[in-house]
Amino acid sequence: MxxxxxxxxxxxxxxxxxxxxxxxxxxxxxxxxxxxxxxxxxxxxxxxxxxxxxxxxxxxxxxxxxxxxxxxxxxxxxxxxxxxxxxxxxxxxxxxxxxxGKLVLWSRQPGLVDDKGEVLRSGKYQRLALANPKLAPYGAAAIETLNRLGLLAAVQPRIVQGDNIAQAYQFVATENAQLGFVALSQVQTDGRIAQGSGWIVPASLHQPxxxxxxxxxxxxxxxxxxxxxxxxxxxxxxxxxxxxxxxx
Missing domain, CATH: 3.40.190.10 (Periplasmic binding protein-like II)
Structure with missing residues (x-):
């Protein structure tokens, strides 16, 4: 050169x-x-x-x-x-x-979460993971959703909180919690929930x-x-x- x-x-x-x-x-x-x-x-x-x-x-x-x-x-x-x-x-x-963002109720277990989120009323789980609502907007949206459904008091003893949405996801991914409210982006691949089962929470149940x-x-x-x-x-x-x- x-x-x-x-x-x-x-x-x-x-x-x-x-x-x-x-x-x-x-x-x-x-x-x-x-x-x-x-x-x-x-x-x-x-x-x-x-x-x-x-x-x-x-x-x-x-x-x-x-x-x-x-x-x-x-x-x-x-x-x-x-x-x-x-x-x-x-x-x-x-x-x-x-x-x-979109909120989703997710489980690693196939078939556990139905397409209307009725599993929340069923009691077929021990722990429900969500992010700290005081720190994480997805956690706040989860609490708002439970309030709108009239379920917050009933599920409160089952709730486990992560500091953020990544920790809430980890609780469910490792099956330390059977269910969890996470971000759709954490579980979606090619337009569908990649593993387990999930319910995309309607936007009407929480603030955007x-x-x-x-x-x-x-x-x-x-x-x-x-x-x-x-x-x-x-x-x-x-x-x-x-x-x-x-x-x-």
Missing amino acids: PRFLTLLLAGLALMAQASAAEVKVAVAANFTAPMQKIAQAFEQETGHKVLLSFGATGNFYAQIRHGAPFQLLLAADDETPLKLEAEGLGVPGSRFTYAT IRQDAVLLGAGKGKPAAAALLNFLQGDQARAVIRSFGYEI
């Missing part, structure tokens, strides 16, 4: 490396799988590096208020990003709904689970953070989001 071409390629590589940056993102636990795919595609397209942390939205809110250096928050609700913006910790005008993203103060003026926000609103990311059962 001619020397000038070698130097040109080396120079271009150095320029690309210099323009690449890291973006630190706090992501609601229910969005783990789709965000991992989106981040991989984003890194390949832009050269930026995405550092992901997954957990409960309520915990992230507390961490951000105490100075955690996240540049973006992908919450499991629309209230937390709004609150951060009102408190001066979110960048005004950056907030948008990246997905609307609108999941908003917001640019945080630490990400203001950072090209990588702005680029990821834009990427999340593009066709490639939206296709991934829909494939996991979310609505756009």
